[in-house]
Amino acid sequence: MGTVIMVAQLVLALVILIGLHEFGHMIAAKAFGMRVEKFYIGFPPKLFGFKKGETEYSLGAIPLGGFVKITGMIDESLDTESLSKEPEPYEFRAKPAWQRLIVMLGGIIMNVILGVLVFIGITYYYGETDVPKEEIYKYGIQAEDLGQQLGFETGDKIIAVNGADYENFSDLVNMQIFFEEQLKYTVVRGDDTLKIGVPSDFLDQLSESKSFITYRWPFRIGRVEGGSFADEAGLKPDDKIIAINGEKVALFDELQAALQNNAGQEVSLKVERDDEVITLQSEVSETGTLGFYPVSEGLQSTRNFSLGESIPIGTKLAFSQIGLQVKAFGKMFAGDIDPRKSMSGPIKIAQSFGEDWIWSRFWGLVGLISMVLAFMNLLPIPALDGGHVAFLSYEIISGRKPSDKFLENAQKVGMVLLLALMAFILGNDIISVI
Structure with missing residues (x-):
């Protein structure tokens, strides 16, 4: 069941992240009168879809990406058949460079907006x-x-x-x-x-x-698992274990150490309950646990923020993630960080969500990944949005548009690099869990 929850969180997160990213491209293209042929979340085979106006909307079975097909644009589909004709007014290539630039930045902008809103929401709802x-x-x-x-x-x-x-x-x-x-x-x-x-x-x-x-933290018993050794011994929520086999335990790490030393054995527990001290006998599992969830005794403090306070705090948190990525790339190129250990693919990301559905953690990861995707997509690599942005920036500055043949070949090179990177990350993921 835990694996199902991890996968479900990953899929939902990817649908949100990819859907909004591609929506950013599509809405910008439509705003400038470009024809959008396809809006795809995921990759084929297609699970279902429908057509509204000139655009086909579809959901693919492989939720590891998505795409928007804009007429007259050289993209990952490498559909260049129409390029031999004069451009129609509704085509991507017929529009001014500044409009094409905004379209290519649309997905990145949506990821940034999502990341900022998520961190503002987390700050406002959960506090610090x-x-x-x-x-x-x-x-x-x-x-x-x-x-x-x-x-x-x-x-x-x-x-x-x-x-x-x-x-x-x-x-x-x-x-x-x-x-x-x-x-x-x-x-x-x-x-x-x-x-x-x-x-x-x-x-x-x-x-x-x-x-x-x-x-380190003092603790009490929280939820007791039904049928566990703790349950059989008679431990109840709000109990406080103060000694094991006569050895005092005041902090949770001391309890863990004592249980590890008595793994697979029976122990005597001295328990404080309702201002009384009682003694219980319990088995300890082979892994050194009793079967309960501890709760901290007032160690943490929570500070709540108004919406007005949450906006600058959440925004700063969001953009600090991009700052970390820039520093990490610098360390990687300097040889201080091994990319095999620092890059995460779908398996590692799913593990990060965990086997329990905790909304604060889910949205925190969605916000983090959204900002990371914005940064990664801005890298000037052909086949990524950043590659298109680089070529369009060159066109705006120089006044010369790269030839369609050059863009086509650059796209092919970028696709090879991107597929190689994806294979590396996925292979690294698989190796890490074997």
């Missing part, structure tokens, strides 16, 4: 949830495997990043800081103050591990 520095300092951080490799230890208290103070946990793991040169964390460990550096290939390592530190 974070963990303040004082709470992190109270319990310290939990060092995961990658964090331990860097030199962090669970319980470390981070007091500065690159010598500067910070406000919330998100400031410690914000992707922006990992592009800084010689990034260092200042850490208090017992009576010592240490500096822990981040290597130049850290982003490659992070792309595989996903995280390296997290905050």
Whole structure:
């Protein structure tokens, strides 16, 4: 069932992203009097479609792209039969270069608008949830495997990043800081103050591990899974486990460690319930779990924003994603980032959505992908919108239009490059899950 939910989220996201992108091209073309022959979401075989006016609207079975067929335009269809004739007034090639440029930018503009609106909506609806520095300092951080490799230890208290103070946990793991040169964390460990550096290939390592530190937090029992060991032992929502086999546990990572040490065994649980302390016996699974969902005890704080406040905050968040992409490309060309580890295809993206349908995560990913698509489509590669934009910009500046033959050949080269890139990304995806 989890796989079905992941795939369903991916398909819905792609339909929204592709549909709006192609709609941007189509609406701009129609506004300038160009004939739009086809509006396609997905690739053939066609699932269903209908024709309204001069345009055929269709949904394809392969939701990995889409296209708008504009009469008189050299595009991925490579339909050049009409180019030997004089252009009709409704053809793409008959229109002024500035109009053709707007049409080619239409899809990118729609992706940017979608991304900005999504981030504004998320900011307004969900607010900003974070963990303040004082709470992190109270319990310290939990060092995961990658964090331990860097030199962090669970319980470390981070007091500065690159010598500067910070406000919330998100400031410690914000992707922006990992592009800084010689990034260092200042850490208090017992009576010592240490500096822990981040290597130049850290982003490659992070792309595989996903995280390296997290905050530690006190917990209570949330939902108990029916039929689980926790259920059989008699654990109830709002219970607080305070000891396992006599070993005190105050934080969730301490509970996890104690359960891992007793995996596959029976343990004695000391539980605080309604101001009383009771003792329960429970089996621990072979993977070191009891079968309940924990809830944090007031560690996080949420700040809500008005619509007026959400607009600049959401807009800034949206465009920061493009900034990250530009920096990532710079690191990639410098050899600091391995494209095999940083590029995600449909399989990795589906995994990012997760096996549970969480709307905040779904829309966050849709907004992120929309801004990434806008950036990627603006790259001056033939067969992408950016390739058309580059040629049209040249035409506007120089006053000379590239020949149809040149555009046709450029489109062919771009298609080969694009198909090779898609094969690389998809193959990389498959290898990563084998």
